[in-house]
Amino acid sequence: MITYRKELWFNINKRRGLINITEAVQQAVGESGIMEGLVLVNAMNITSSVFVNSIESGLHQDFEVWLEKLAPELPYEQYNHNKGDEMNADGHLKRTIMGREAVVAITGGKLDFGSWEELFYYDFDGMRDKHCLIKIIGE
């Protein structure tokens, strides 16, 4: 069995934003030399997500509107968590909807994706250094 570990770092210049990390994760799979196995990709911060969906900017706008409806940023005072120094309670809730992690199969040394599947990092509390973890196990 082989394992491989890598971190990806981000600092987006706004409160919320999406980054396509498919190529970066595929590159890590290549570096690992693992041909058959599983890759875990998870946010290492608790106000961001790793999730699988398609590259379609209209859909990404829809996610933004929808998440704001389900877990609105404002008013900040509606959340107990915002009584501290951070005003990011909505980010914790939005990340809960989108998920912390994706587990993806590796087959023949490639991410074993179906139709339109791509990996995204979604930050809900940006303008600071954030990171996600790639951990690969297999052979």
Add this chain to the structure above:
Amino acid sequence: MITYRKELWFNINKRRGLINITEAVQQAVGESGIMEGLVLVNAMNITSSVFVNSIESGLHQDFEVWLEKLAPELPYEQYNHNKGDEMNADGHLKRTIMGREAVVAITGGKLDFGSWEELFYYDFDGMRDKHCLIKIIGE
């Protein structure tokens, strides 16, 4: 370490519907010969889900009503994604709530499930060929 890969294919005859895939996944675990390990089961399309819950038709109706409340299909024009050829933006959102994948332990050659746990495939944009992936690693 052994790995095993199998696809399950579906074509449900309506926009949305659930299929119990527990036996099909258990069968794949048997075919793999793996006694101890993990199985990843994920939708390979981005408007469907794989999730774990119980066989209870009342609950399945509740999911349908609830998802329609959180991410309504209509009006189609409310979503940017629906400006293209597809009218399935709600399916992307519903699948986000239900999740893309389940990771299940294998112990003694069986899916290591607790009380009432069963695996389901949930399609939110049916009437077309869709598939999910089973990837098993272990010994």
Add this chain to the structure above:
Amino acid sequence: MITYRKELWFNINKRRGLINITEAVQQAVGESGIMEGLVLVNAMNITSSVFVNSIESGLHQDFEVWLEKLAPELPYEQYNHNKGDEMNADGHLKRTIMGREAVVAITGGKLDFGSWEELFYYDFDGMRDKHCLIKIIGE
């Protein structure tokens, strides 16, 4: 490859409640002797969740309010599932939002967590014996 399996049991004295299980899972990782790999932690009941977020009681209160807004407990009659003996349909929905499972990397014999990440068990239908599964694979 080594695998290790352990169950954690709970009986919380109210309908809903959170338990921090980070130390218990880290202890299981230590017992396994696995230095590099993955740990799956999943609820074995279908009205509870295992998820990753921070130890912050204000945030935990926010989760409670938010989940009750997205999937209200009352009135019981709004759910088909509640026509049986159980009045826990809302628990199935709340657990769907929070998720069934977490997969966490193990690096150097430790849970490979980022900033503020902690593992929680969240019961949405307590006052009975419930359990979750820890399954570890690696070397």
